[in-house]
Amino acid sequence: MRQNGIHHITAIAGPARRNLDFYTQTLGLRLVKKTVNFDDPSTYHFYYGDEAGQPGTILTFFPWEHAAPGRLGVGETQETVFRVPEGSLGYWMHRLVEKGVPHEVPAKRFGETVLAFKDPDGMRLAIVAVPAIGNEPAWSDGEIPAEHAIRGFHSASLLLARAAPTGAILTDVFGFTEVAREGSVVRYKAGDTALGGIVDLREAGDFLHxxxxxxxxxxxxxxxxxxxxxxxxxxxxxxxxxxxxxxxxDRDYFRAVYFREPGGLLFEIATDDPGFEVDEPSTSLGQSLKLPRFLEPSRGEIEAVLPKVA
Structure with a gap:
């Protein structure tokens, strides 16, 4: 069966070291690739995910040291949501408190318990407790027990003036189906895709962009x-x-095309292959700086201007 759903989500961050620490240490994701923004090699491009960097687990960042804060509004991804086993929500509530991470009280959405929080740049994130996923493989570096570790994306929530035009793209082009409605939110699901198989469209009308x-x-x-x-x-x-x-x-780890969908968001279509082991073995993913072939002759100059992270 063809696997649809989210391949990856790419966001903008502030200082690289702070971003790296939060996603690898606080959230326990694996850094599966450390490269640069191909269009601006003076900044990193970090890829976080599970052990192998499967599609549906990959959250990536362009960290600019002095990036100005963004503002949430229509035409944007409102929230990026991770999956954890049903019995792990208490662990994550305690961990967020322990690490001083701003968070909300757990709430029910579409019958699921959701814990919403923000990263150091104010990016909106959430964890959803999902039943019967405790036996799925999970990446752990030892600090977060494997039984509580994040298991890829649950969903992404998009904030739109109107939901229907974007919903038409999800269903006709990407193989999603509308499965539920709750207030102003329409939920779409990509068949039985477990990782990144849900997109929620929140209709906000004439709201700030x-x-x-x-x-x-x-x-x-x-x-x-x-x-x-x-x-x-x-x-x-x-x-x-x-x-x-x-x-x-050609993004080395996938091949991509881009377009603006009707609600104003930038969408990408990315191939599953060749994956993140194309230029380093799985045992050492993310440990060294990888550059595309066209930038390799400039490695010295690039490394000289990149912030020192490890």
Missing amino acids: GRPGAGTVHHIAFRAASDAVQAEMVDKLLRNHGIRTTEQK
């Missing part, structure tokens, strides 16, 4: 199993919705 900056999501990427599947999606976007994508860009 977002402003990019630290703590905001830059783009959300959806999965394509192959170049051929990606090409089908590109064709359907143009044929059925009149939307053109960029040309395909």
